[in-house]
Amino acid sequence: MASTETQPSGPGDAIPAAAEIAVENPATGEVVGRVPELDAGQVAEMAARGRAAQTGWQALGFEGRGRVMLRAQKWLMDNAERVIRTIVLETGKSWEDAQNAELAYGANAFGFWAKNAGSYLGDERVRSSSLFVKGKKLLVRYEPLGLIGVIGPWNYPLTNSFGDCIPALMAGNAVILKPSEVTPLTSLMLADGLRECGLPEHVLQIATGRGDTGRAVIGHVDMVMFTGSTRTGRLVAKEAAERLIPVSLELGGKDPMIVLSDADLERAANAAVWSAFMNGGQTCISTERVYVEAPVYDEFVAKVTEKAGRLRQGVPTGFGAVDVGAVTFPPQLDIISAHVDDAVAKGARAVVGGHKGPGPGRFFEPTVLVDVDHTMDAMTEETFGPTLPIMRVADAEEAIRLANDSPYGLGASVFSKDVTRGEAVARRLDAGAVDVNDTMLNYTALELPMGGWKASGLGTRHGAGGIRKYCRQQAILVSRLHPKRDVHHFPYKEKTSRLVLKGFRLLWGRGKRD
Structure with a gap:
C-alpha cells in the first residue's frame, strides 16, 4: 500500500x-x-x-x-x-x-x-x-x-x-x-x-x-x-x-480486476466496491480498473452501481458513521477530479458520483465510470482516489492484455468460479501479488512477500x-579436518594437475551432447 x-x-x-x-x-x-x-x-x-x-x-x-x-x-x-x-x-x-x-x-x-x-x-x-x-x-x-x-x-x-x-x-x-x-x-x-x-x-x-x-x-x-x-x-x-x-x-499502482463470465458476480461486485473505495481509494493496491467479460458486463455494472450508490461519505465521527472518508493529501483532490473530467470528456459516463464534495473538508464522491477505454487517464494513470472505471472486454485474452498494458505491476485480482482457470489467468498477470476471488487480502498474510513489478517498486x-x-549477509566457511597442504596449494606439479583434470572429466565430462 x-x-x-x-x-x-x-x-x-x-x-x-x-x-x-x-x-x-x-x-x-x-x-x-x-x-x-x-x-x-x-x-x-x-x-x-x-x-x-x-x-x-x-x-x-x-x-x-x-x-x-x-x-x-x-x-x-x-x-x-x-x-x-x-x-x-x-x-x-x-x-x-x-x-x-x-x-x-x-x-x-x-x-x-x-x-x-x-x-x-x-x-x-x-x-x-x-x-x-x-x-x-x-x-x-x-x-x-x-x-x-x-x-x-x-x-x-x-x-x-x-x-x-x-x-x-x-x-x-x-x-x-x-x-x-x-x-x-x-x-x-x-x-x-x-x-x-x-x-x-x-x-x-x-x-x-x-x-x-x-x-x-x-x-x-x-x-x-x-x-x-x-x-x-x-x-x-x-x-x-x-x-x-x-x-x-x-x-505506485494501477491495480486491475478481471471478472470472468463464470464469476460469482455478487461477490465480485462487493469486492470491487470495497477495494476501490476503502480508505477513499487511497491505497496502492486499490482496485483502480475493472475488465469484465461481455456476457456478464451489464449485470456486474448494475450490481456495482447499486452498491456504490448506497455508500455514505462524510466526517468520520466514530464506528459506523461513514463508509468513505476524506481525501488526505490536498493535491490529490485535483488529480482525482482531473481524471474523472478527462474520462467524461472522452466519452465515459459517471453512473455514480463524479464530483467534489461540498463543505470545508476534502471529499470526492465515490464514482463509478463506464464506457471507458485506455485513451483515458482514469484507466492508465494512478488516480489514488474513490473511482472505479469498468470496461467491457470480449474475453479473458483481451482482459489479460489490457491488464498488462500498464507501467505498473503491484497487485491484481481475478474472479471466476473455476479456481483453476482463475489461477491460470493470475499467473499471466504482470503483478507482484494476485488474488483469486479476493482483493488486497494477500497483504494481511505477513508470510507472503509483497512487492511490485515494473515501475511499482524494488524489493519486497x-x-x-x-x-x-x-x-x-556474511558467508562463513570453517575447515575442521584437513591436511597440511591441499591439492590446489602451491607448488603446482604437472602430475598432480593432470590427475585433477582427470577427476574433473569424471565428475563433469560424462554428459550427453545434443
Whole structure:
C-alpha cells in the first residue's frame, strides 16, 4: 500500500526547530497538531544518537527484542481507540478503515516479527556441490545493517510508515522514521508507546519534516525503505545510489480486476466496491480498473452501481458513521477530479458520483465510470482516489492484455468460479501479488512477500525477504579436518594437475551432447 506522495518528507527527541508544520484534519479543515520541521543538522545529530544506541539494542538478541515487541502489541490493544482516533484525525479515513487496515496490521506485525525474526535471520547451514569444500562447514549469517531510514507515506501512517520499522527493529537495527508531513502524529504517538514498552532511548527516532528532511535522512543511514510515488521513488533511488546504500521501494499502482463470465458476480461486485473505495481509494493496491467479460458486463455494472450508490461519505465521527472518508493529501483532490473530467470528456459516463464534495473538508464522491477505454487517464494513470472505471472486454485474452498494458505491476485480482482457470489467468498477470476471488487480502498474510513489478517498486516487504533486506549477509566457511597442504596449494606439479583434470572429466565430462 503506497501513496502518491510528493518529495520524501517527518522529532526524535525534543529538538527545537526553526519552523513548524500544521497538521490538518482533511475531513474538517481543522488544525489538529503541529510538529517541528527538522533541518539537516538535526537529522545528523539524530543519526549519531541512533548509531550509538544500536549496538546495545542488537546485543539484546531476538528474544530480548521480541519481548519489547510483544509488550508493544499489548500496548496497541490497550490504546486501540486512542490510536484509531489519531489516525482518523490526520487522514480523514473512516474509523473502520483505521481499525481494520491499520490497527489490526500493527498488532499482527508486532507479534509476527517477534515470533519469526529469529527463524528468518538465524544461521543457515549450506550444502555445496563444490569438490573443493567437501567436509567443510558452510553457513550464511545475517548481520543488521546498523541504521535504517524509513520514509513513509501519508495514506497509511501506521501500516506503511511505522509498520516498516517493526522488522527493521527486530533485525537489530536502529531506525529513523520520516513520516509524511501530512500525517506525522500517529508515528510520534507509537514511538512514545514503544518507549513505554522498554525500547531503549534513540533506537527509534521520528524525523518530522518535508522533502529536505527526507533527503537528510537518506544522507545518514545505511539503507532506505521508501513508500510513495514512482516519481519520488526514482529520486530516492538516485540519492541512495550516490552513497551505494541499499534501497527498497514500494511505489505506485494501477491495480486491475478481471471478472470472468463464470464469476460469482455478487461477490465480485462487493469486492470491487470495497477495494476501490476503502480508505477513499487511497491505497496502492486499490482496485483502480475493472475488465469484465461481455456476457456478464451489464449485470456486474448494475450490481456495482447499486452498491456504490448506497455508500455514505462524510466526517468520520466514530464506528459506523461513514463508509468513505476524506481525501488526505490536498493535491490529490485535483488529480482525482482531473481524471474523472478527462474520462467524461472522452466519452465515459459517471453512473455514480463524479464530483467534489461540498463543505470545508476534502471529499470526492465515490464514482463509478463506464464506457471507458485506455485513451483515458482514469484507466492508465494512478488516480489514488474513490473511482472505479469498468470496461467491457470480449474475453479473458483481451482482459489479460489490457491488464498488462500498464507501467505498473503491484497487485491484481481475478474472479471466476473455476479456481483453476482463475489461477491460470493470475499467473499471466504482470503483478507482484494476485488474488483469486479476493482483493488486497494477500497483504494481511505477513508470510507472503509483497512487492511490485515494473515501475511499482524494488524489493519486497513481508516474508523472509521483508526482514533480510535490513541485514547484510556474511558467508562463513570453517575447515575442521584437513591436511597440511591441499591439492590446489602451491607448488603446482604437472602430475598432480593432470590427475585433477582427470577427476574433473569424471565428475563433469560424462554428459550427453545434443
